[in-house]
Amino acid sequence: MPVFNEAEQIFANVCVVRDLLESRAIEHQILLVDDGSRDQTWDEISRLCETYSNISALRFSRNFGKESAICAALERCTGDAVIIMDADLQHPPELMVEMERLWREEGYDVVEGVKADRGKESVATKLSAGLFYGLFKKMTDIDIGVASDFKLLDRKVIDAWRKLPERDTFFRGMSAWLGFRRIQIPFTVQQRTTGRSKWTPRSLTGLAVNAITAYTSAPLYVVAFLGIALMVFAFVLLVQTLIMKFLGGASTGFTTVIIIQLLIGSCVMLSLGIIGIYLARIYEETKRRPRYVISDMQRQALLDS
Numbered sequence: 001m002p003v004f005n006e007a008e009q010i011f012a013n014v015c016v017v018r019d020l021l022e023s024r025a026i027e028h029q030i031l032l033v034d035d036g037s038r039d040q041t042w043d044e045i046s047r048l049c050e051t052y053s054n055i056s057a058l059r060f061s062r063n064f065g066k067e068s069a070i071c072a073a074l075e076r077c078t079g080d081a082v083i084i085m086d087a088d089l090q091h092p093p094e095l096m097v098e099m100e101r102l103w104r105e106e107g108y109d110v111v112e113g114v115k116a117d118r119g120k121e122s123v124a125t126k127l128s129a130g131l132f133y134g135l136f137k138k139m140t141d142i143d144i145g146v147a148s149d150f151k152l153l154d155r156k157v158i159d160a161w162r163k164l165p166e167r168d169t170f171f172r173g174m175s176a177w178l179g180f181r182r183i184q185i186p187f188t189v190q191q192r193t194t195g196r197s198k199w200t201p202r203s204l205t206g207l208a209v210n211a212i213t214a215y216t217s218a219p220l221y222v223v224a225f226l227g228i229a230l231m232v233f234a235f236v237l238l239v240q241t242l243i244m245k246f247l248g249g250a251s252t253g254f255t256t257v258i259i260i261q262l263l264i265g266s267c268v269m270l271s272l273g274i275i276g277i278y279l280a281r282i283y284e285e286t287k288r289r290p291r292y293v294i295s296d297m298q299r300q301a302l303l304d305s
Contacts, residue, residue: 001087002033002069007040010087014048014055017085017093024097029079030055032087033072036063042296049298059296068292070149070171074158083152084171090190091150099152102183109157110175110182113150115189150187151175167291168281223271230267 001017003010014030021028034042034057045057058072070084081103085091091113099111149171153161157180164174 001030001085002035002066002073003037003041003045003087004035004063004066004069005037005039005041006087007037007044009089010041011044011048013087013089016089017096018052018055020093020096026097026100028054031073031077032057033069034059035066035069036060046298055298057298058294061293061295064292066149067169067171071169071291072294074153074161077158080155081152082155082158083150085150091148092187092190095150095185095187096152098185102185103152103154106183107181108183109154109180111152112182112184113148113187114184115148116186148172154180156180167289169291223274226267226271230264 001014006013010032014032018028018030030052032045032048032055034045036059042059045059048055049057058076060069060072073084074082081100083096083099085093085096095113099113102108102111153175157175157178160178160180161174
């Protein structure tokens, strides 16, 4: 479970998950990753680790983001299979039982929770999410519009994921790229019992840009297509201008020139922006900085070195 500023409910929520798994006699460990929380979350997590012997935790030195928290968990988990879920229980815990059954009895390597209902989201959020998922599908041929981070992964899937070298990750896209035998099960996003979502429009926009640029180079081809489109447009305009000139119908004025200048300028700046994003990604990758920094740990013995 990635955790960020969930002091009000993390203890109770983890107990719900643990009690459910205990009642179904599913052998388990719980690994919590505190993504640099600024409230009393770590104190509550420490209390959980002191109370239950099968709960361990990592604490980041600052907020590195949910993707980094998932990376830390996958790099250190030890189970035969791993379920990733949100700490606010918007991913229904009872679905884990069916996930475990499909993995154990039917041999699926990946069991994905897909959103049948996104819950009570604003119209703006649903529209922006729809735009992002549509662009992602168009550029990658992978539909993650109903996907979530709520997944069960078999050990061999985790081992394959660990071999992916990039530092800046997009978990949903990377797990889809890996393949393996998979099945989807629908769920309805649950309402939070306390607090509110930590996602802001800025962080969601950053996630969308990161997801697209981390998974596909398609936006770079947009730059080439823009250049071709502008070249065709310029050729047509050149022919039209010459015809008007030879027929003596050329008129004075700068309206057309101004429009063309604005169009070309906008396309050039857009193209430079797209190229700049990819150059920034290359720069970040070549620095080889770690995905996260761990400042504290609970029950280190349960984790891989």
